Amino acid sequence: MVLKLHGFAVSTCTLRVATVLKELNVPFEFVPVDITKGEQKVPQHVKIQPFGQIPYIEDDDGFILYESRAICRYIAAKYRSNVSGPALLPDLSTEMEKYAKFEQAASVEAWNFDFYASNATLELIFKSIYGGGVTDEVRAKEYLESLEKNLDVYDKILSSHRYLAGDDITLADIFHIPYARHLHTRKYINLEDANRPNLTRWWKDITSRPSWQSVQGGVTSFP
Structure with a gap:
């Protein structure tokens, strides 16, 4: 099994x-x-x-x-x-500070990225695909504007280390990918903006990993 x-x-x-x-x-x-x-x-x-x-x-x-x-x-x-x-x-029993940094990054993803990205995706994409009602353009714009401001902060955070919790990739980085992909590929946000080089580097890094490349078109059993 x-x-x-x-x-x-x-x-x-x-x-x-x-x-x-x-x-x-x-x-x-x-x-x-x-x-x-x-x-x-x-x-x-x-x-x-x-x-x-x-x-x-x-x-x-x-x-x-x-x-x-x-x-x-x-x-x-x-x-x-x-x-x-x-x-x-990170292992909480042996890497307490790294674990704390991971939880910090995970909270950043949940409240400074996902809250805005998921709601913007709902308004701009999912409502039309899944019949969830009429897009609220005003709310969608507000979500995107808040998200853009937060992405500027991301660029600053990522200027001092490779990933959000440090120099090792964690779940906090991976958590971003699905919603970010929707908004980026449809050009609602730009994660490869020359004005945010650290964010661009990070985005290209996490989305080029074989794990994401193998599932982005749809999930199937593995192996």
């Missing part, structure tokens, strides 16, 4: 988990949940994920967990021995 990832192949949160699984070389079976048909709202799914969302995992020992960031932390903690390089999540 291998770990099972239940989700929608191109959803941001499913891609986030799949990237981490690939980064740590964790074999998994992908179990599709078609959100366009409302399969995340059926009783069988809601019994496991009470908010009717995706993704969730069943580990090979039967352990079940939902919420993508929690899943990623769990995977990185359990399977850190699968990689010879950075483990994505």
Whole structure:
């Protein structure tokens, strides 16, 4: 039995988990949940994920967990021995300061990036794709303006170290990729702006990793 990832192949949160699984070389079976048909709202799914969302995992020992960031932390903690390089999540028992810096970076992602990026993506992209209503152009503009200001701060942070938590990549960096990709490729934000060279370097670095390259078109079972 291998770990099972239940989700929608191109959803941001499913891609986030799949990237981490690939980064740590964790074999998994992908179990599709078609959100366009409302399969995340059926009783069988809601019994496991009470908010009717995706993704969730069943580990090979039967352990079940939902919420993508929690899943990623769990995977990185359990399977850190699968990689010879950075483990994505510092060990709190032996690397307290590095772990604290990781949590700082993770909070930055959640409140200074994701809050604005996910809401902008909802307004500008997902509402039209998934029939979620009419785009609120005013709110979308506000989210993007706030995000642009925060990206200027990112460039300053990244001027002193390679990644957000230091010179080793962590989950906090990977957490950004799916929503940032939506906004960047559609030119709502520019993550390769010559005026933000450190941000550009970081973005090219994290999105060129084989883990992301292998899942960005949609999640499939691995190997």
